[in-house]
Amino acid sequence: MSLAPFGAAALNQALxxxxxxxxxxxxxxxxxxxDIFERNIATLADTCKRAGIAFRPHAKSHKCAEIARRQMAxxxxxxxxxxxxxxxALFEGGxxxxxxxAPIASGAKIDALARAAAxxxxxxxxxxRLDLVxxxxxxxxxxxxxxxxxxxxxxxxxxxxxxNGQEAVSLARAITDQPSLRYVxxxxxxxxxxxxxxxxxxxxxxxxxxxxLAAMLEVLxxxxxxxxxxxxxxxxxHLLDGQAQVLTEVQPGSYVFMDEAxxxxxxxxNGGPEFGxxxxxxxxxxxxxxxxxxxxxxxxxxxxxxxxxxxxxxSGEPIGRIEWCGDEFGRILPEPGHGTIPIGTVVECTxxxxxxxxxxxxxxxxxxxxxxxxxxxxxxxxxxx
Ligand SMILES: Cc1ncc(COP(=O)(O)O)c(C=O)c1O
Numbered sequence: 001m002s003l004a005p006f007g008a009a010a011l012n013q014a015l016x017x018x019x020x021x022x023x024x025x026x027x028x029x030x031x032x033x034x035d036i037f038e039r040n041i042a043t044l045a046d047t048c049k050r051a052g053i054a055f056r057p058h059a060k061s062h063k064c065a066e067i068a069r070r071q072m073a074x075x076x077x078x079x080x081x082x083x084x085x086x087x088x089a090l091f092e093g094g095x096x097x098x099x100x101x102a103p104i105a106s107g108a109k110i111d112a113l114a115r116a117a118a119x120x121x122x123x124x125x126x127x128x129r130l131d132l133v134x135x136x137x138x139x140x141x142x143x144x145x146x147x148x149x150x151x152x153x154x155x156x157x158x159x160x161x162x163x164n165g166q167e168a169v170s171l172a173r174a175i176t177d178q179p180s181l182r183y184v185x186x187x188x189x190x191x192x193x194x195x196x197x198x199x200x201x202x203x204x205x206x207x208x209x210x211x212x213l214a215a216m217l218e219v220l221x222x223x224x225x226x227x228x229x230x231x232x233x234x235x236x237x238h239l240l241d242g243q244a245q246v247l248t249e250v251q252p253g254s255y256v257f258m259d260e261a262x263x264x265x266x267x268x269x270n271g272g273p274e275f276g277x278x279x280x281x282x283x284x285x286x287x288x289x290x291x292x293x294x295x296x297x298x299x300x301x302x303x304x305x306x307x308x309x310x311x312x313x314x315s316g317e318p319i320g321r322i323e324w325c326g327d328e329f330g331r332i333l334p335e336p337g338h339g340t341i342p343i344g345t346v347v348e349c350t351x352x353x354x355x356x357x358x359x360x361x362x363x364x365x366x367x368x369x370x371x372x373x374x375x376x377x378x379x380x381x382x383x384x385x
Contacts, residue, residue, distance in 0.1 A: 003377040098122070293334075319347070
């Protein structure tokens with residue numbers, strides 16, 4: 001369900017289509033540079049297609065039904081979600097091929113997922129416990145629905161998943177025994193690999209995870225339970241996964257937006273950057289601190305701070321970095337040659353970490369060149385449940 005704009009987005013709505021509106025936004029406002037975003041979507045889809053690997057992008061990074069729709073239009077095999085609340089919000093927003101990429105332990109949430117499946121959505125889930133297989137089977141049967149089920153494998157992240165082939169076989173067998181479940185494959189997400197900056201070091205970490213995965217896949221194959229889909233990987237590893245051909249699909253999330261945490265990662269091994277900073281937060285200069293630094297109206301309530309400090313752009317030109325000075329304030333540390341920035345100036349900042357930053361915003365202000373072109377609601381914002 002697309003929300004009617006409120007707050008700064010409601011004030012900004014009147015600017016849609018106006019020349020120069022990009023630099024007149026009410027702030028703080030999450031901004032999506034449409035041109036960079038579309039290039040990011042196309043680059044990943046193209047890389048995966050050429051490598052012969054499918055992609056099931058992760059919505060934890062954007063939480064937005066319109067972005068999920070565009071990822072599907074670019075050829076995605078479905079959309080991953082991190083939490084039931086995130087999945088259900090995107091389902092309400094119109095997405096209908098959604099996979100919950102983590103095991104859960106709540107009968108009420110399993111029931112809500114089964115109700116979505118009964119309404120016609122294709123709902124995928126992952127399991128790493130036999131009782132969870134039974135709970136999904138019971139809820140799906142009760143609602144006359146069916147879940148697509150992935151066995152979750154741990155290849156070194158030590159977060160979820162079973163770490164040996166025999167346990168994977170038991171789970172796969174339990175799934176195939178249930179008429180309300182469909183055994184579609186396995187998930188093996190190796191999160192530690194994704195942010196290794198150096199390409200060769202990332203390749204060798206990914207290869208190590210793939211050796212663990214390949215051994216478990218062999219045990220499943222010997223048991224007659226070879227998975228149809230082998231899902232995992234992310235923005236940092238998708239090219240390597242396409243080359244290794246152990247996974248059959250990747251789950252990249254951050255690539256749509258990018259952030260300062262990913263900026264140093266040499267994703268394709270050629271010095272990059274292949275993916276640009278599409279997500280920004282626009283802030284306004286509201287004053288000057290005593291040594292003359294410009295103070296902005298956005299702090300930790302507008303940016304998740306768990307990453308390197310943002311770069312600041314004024315009319316598209318980089319002018320410095322943000323230093324935090326409170327929940328509602330930032331301080332611009334200008335590069336030489338960029339002097340006083342007048343009060344009322346709107347600048348755009350890259351984000352330290354995109355996933356938790358978008359979780360702070362109800363709307364994306366979609367901009368192209370110098371103008372605001374649309375508002376997209378972030379339906380699953382706040383849905384960490
Ligand atoms: C299970 C799973 N898949 C995919 C991703 C996407 O990773 P990235 O944003 O690095 O592409 C994540 C991110 O945390 C994840 O937890």
